Amino acid sequence: MSTARRARVRALAKINLDLRVLSQRPDGYHELRTIFHTISLADTIDLAFTRARKTVIEIQDPLQLPDNLAVKAARLTLEAMGVSGRVAIRLVKRIPTGAGLGGGSSDAAAVLLALPVLAGRALALPVLAQIAAELGSDVPFFLLGGAAVGIGRGTELFPLPDAPSRPGLLAVPEVHVSTAEAYRLLSPRLTSESKQNKIFSFQSLALAGGVSESGCNDFEAVVMEQHPRLALLKRRLEQAGAAPALMSGSGSAVFGLFRTRDQAFRARNGLSGEKAVGISLVNRARYRTMWWRALQEHIDQRLWPPRSRYVR
Numbered sequence: 001m002s003t004a005r006r007a008r009v010r011a012l013a014k015i016n017l018d019l020r021v022l023s024q025r026p027d028g029y030h031e032l033r034t035i036f037h038t039i040s041l042a043d044t045i046d047l048a049f050t051r052a053r054k055t056v057i058e059i060q061d062p063l064q065l066p067d068n069l070a071v072k073a074a075r076l077t078l079e080a081m082g083v084s085g086r087v088a089i090r091l092v093k094r095i096p097t098g099a100g101l102g103g104g105s106s107d108a109a110a111v112l113l114a115l116p117v118l119a120g121r122a123l124a125l126p127v128l129a130q131i132a133a134e135l136g137s138d139v140p141f142f143l144l145g146g147a148a149v150g151i152g153r154g155t156e157l158f159p160l161p162d163a164p165s166r167p168g169l170l171a172v173p174e175v176h177v178s179t180a181e182a183y184r185l186l187s188p189r190l191t192s193e194s195k196q197n198k199i200f201s202f203q204s205l206a207l208a209g210g211v212s213e214s215g216c217n218d219f220e221a222v223v224m225e226q227h228p229r230l231a232l233l234k235r236r237l238e239q240a241g242a243a244p245a246l247m248s249g250s251g252s253a254v255f256g257l258f259r260t261r262d263q264a265f266r267a268r269n270g271l272s273g274e275k276a277v278g279i280s281l282v283n284r285a286r287y288r289t290m291w292w293r294a295l296q297e298h299i300d301q302r303l304w305p306p307r308s309r310y311v312r
């Protein structure tokens with residue numbers, strides 16, 4: 001094979017429907033309890049693979065992000081498959097960075113899912129999950145999609161059943177939050193007493209299926225203190241009827257979920273002057289169908305993770 005195999009895939013953003021930070025662990029990371037959900041906002045990735053003796057990975061990224069995680073994902077995937085070749089990645093970014101929406105992580109996971117299909121090798125899910133966790137704490141979730149509970153660093157995942165989609169609105173302020181910095185601010189405030197309460201209240205939300213009208217995010221207190229504008233956005237969304245209205249991850253994006261599309265649409269007027277995008281929750285069935293469609297030319301069965309038809 002010397003001609004390129006190509007695919008255009010969408011890398012979806014995530015929100016956290018709940019996020020509790022329990023304590024700092026001996027390895028420096030923090031112990032989490034969170035509920036992830038994929039949403040309709042997405043980057044587009046054009047991926048091309050050509051078998052070659054020497055590995056060359058190129059990326060076209062208008063934002064010129066340094067140390068793009070998608071490139072690292074391509075390198076680790078080729079190594080795991082024992083394959084060399086030319087990988088060309090073209091990235092169209094729509095997911096804002098530094099917003100707590102997992103954009104870079106999703107781009108990386110998209111490469112992990114698509115590259116083996118183009119290269120004609122199958123990597124088992126546990127192998128992909130291990131590479132994903134090496135790339136970043138949010139990456140493994142995008143190998144699953146839909147709604148999932150994340151514990152530990154956020155890399156131990158438990159899928160939640162698909163619930164009906166809900167319309168939402170995502171406010172994206174011009175604020176870039178560093179995740180590492182947000183953890184540094186939060187860490188001194190964590191106590192063992194609050195840990196027990198957090199585990200208990202998180203548990204009730206997880207048992208209810210994850211998608212509910214309540215939820216909380218432990219980063220809000222510290223990040224909103226630094227950026228009061230975010231607290232204002234949350235209030236505006238609540239006033240417009242959002243339940244819940246929460247910051248995603250370590251911020252800065254704030255989302256609201258609504259009962260009706262009309263309500264979400266009207267909420268946009270309350271955010272005048274602020275950049276806002278309409279979103280919907282994307283469940284696991286839709287997530288997988290999206291992937292199978294994007295790779296249909298290169299697969300012949302609807303398996304998860306997508307499996308190349310070139311595997312002998």
Ligand code: C5P
Pocket residue numbers: 028029030031032135136137138152153154179180183
């Ligand atoms: O894993 P990732 O590279 O995305 O994490 C970015 C930073 O966020 C880490 O360097 C660490 O400071 C912090 N982090 C943490 N606990 C987690 C996840 C991330 O302290 N569970």
